[in-house]
Amino acid sequence: MTPLTIDVRELMPPDPAVTVIRVSGYLDAHTASDLESTLRTAVEGGSVRLVVDFSDLDYISSAGLGVFMVFIESVRQAGGDLKLAAMSDRVFSVFDLLGFPVVFNIYGTTAEAIAAFPNHGDS
């Protein structure tokens, strides 16, 4: 299993300004700081409409989940959201066990998560 690979893609107009962060490999106590750095760079650069694409993530532990907790409040206070998408059943079960679906918006696909941002497709 490969460690964590992170791919960041900015959707530009006419799409809504959404940053899609695709994570592959495993997200654990060793690799979580890499994702935290990526998210911090995005948020400090003004990106507050964020989607994390989990489709190629094989494994997550609480250290990985903790990264999303760091940013969710500040992103929402700035009028954005941190949406989570395309989790395997195995990854979703960890989020579910800890009650994260109460706090986070979780979508079946990345396209659904992008489309859920306000004003999507209006331009």
Place this chain on the structure above:
Amino acid sequence: MVIRSMHRVQPVTAQFTVLAETASLSGLRQHVRSAMEAERWQSTVIEAVVLALDEACANLVRHAFHGDARESFTVTLQMEPDALHLEICDSAAPFNPSEYLPQDVESYLRRHRAEKSGHGLGIVLMLSLMDEVRYVPAPQLGGANRLTLTKRRG
């Protein structure tokens, strides 16, 4: 003669020495996963046990050893026909996981907001995923703290 059931007389045991750094965790997960697969544990149980072990060891590395890779601890996996035990032994300062237990994700968020830090979710996972979690601190300085995680088959 009718053989009604067969059991292995000896439990299957494996022991791992793990460096106290987070980089060690993926290898440990892989070894335990492989050992359980060889004994035909159900895949959902394997994932639950691997995650619980990962959480226990990550806590130990971070909070007891502070990521000092000169240190190490041992993990002993013992598989019986109907149960599995993981014993994690270390000689760091005692770290009782249950003292870091948040109630739920919303209390975690409140704590995170108040302290700008937060841990404890891993302990919730560990307790949720295993049938039994026992912690015994070292009886004297230099002795071993023991955390035992038990999962029963079926």
